[in-house]
Amino acid sequence: MLQQTQVDRVVPKYREFLRHYPTIEKLAAAPVDAVRRLWYPLGYNVRPIRLHAIACESVARYGGRLPDREEALRQMPGIGRYTAGAILSFAYGQDAAVLDTNVRRVLGRVFLGPRRLADLLGPRRRAGAARPRLRFQSSAHGFRRDVVHAAQAPLCLLPHEALLRRLPACLISSRSWRR
Numbered sequence: 001m002l003q004q005t006q007v008d009r010v011v012p013k014y015r016e017f018l019r020h021y022p023t024i025e026k027l028a029a030a031p032v033d034a035v036r037r038l039w040y041p042l043g044y045n046v047r048p049i050r051l052h053a054i055a056c057e058s059v060a061r062y063g064g065r066l067p068d069r070e071e072a073l074r075q076m077p078g079i080g081r082y083t084a085g086a087i088l089s090f091a092y093g094q095d096a097a098v099l100d101t102n103v104r105r106v107l108g109r110v111f112l113g114p115r116r117l118a119d120l121l122g123p124r125r126r127a128g129a130a131r132p133r134l135r136f137q138s139s140a141h142g143f144r145r146d147v148v149h150a151a152q153a154p155l156c157l158l159p160h161e162a163l164l165r166r167l168p169a170c171l172i173s174s175r176s177w178r179r
Helices: 007-020 024-029 032-042 046-062 070-074 081-092 101-111 114-121 140-152 160-166
Strands: none
Touching: 007 032, 024 046, 032 046, 070 081, 101 114
């Protein structure tokens, strides 16, 4: 609901949505038009239809739970790499890459620079090209550790000291970072 929509507009709709559909079973049992009408003022009206389809499939195939495997999640309508990673990370506590487009773009520019990033992504701009080497935890410590790990990966061509000079000061204030 929050994608491309202001929080002030979402909060009342989110509460209303949960009052109508407190469980995945209730959502699956509802007529899809009722789900769509409830969502309507938020825009992106294909999302409630996909959410309803996900609920139906979850009830039919997974006992009313979302699957806990990326491959199964990605087969559901409207669930891509980012959403599957978020579900696995937040719902199941799995170590899954959750890297949105804006963060991926910034990290690509920090680690590669705009020219090398464009070369890596190629004409089709494959968004997931750098993903396997960049895995982030939810804590600041995990983020710092993983940025250092990413800096040492073959993907990054910068020496460690040069990388640290390019990172914001708030990320390198910890002594554990410096060698």
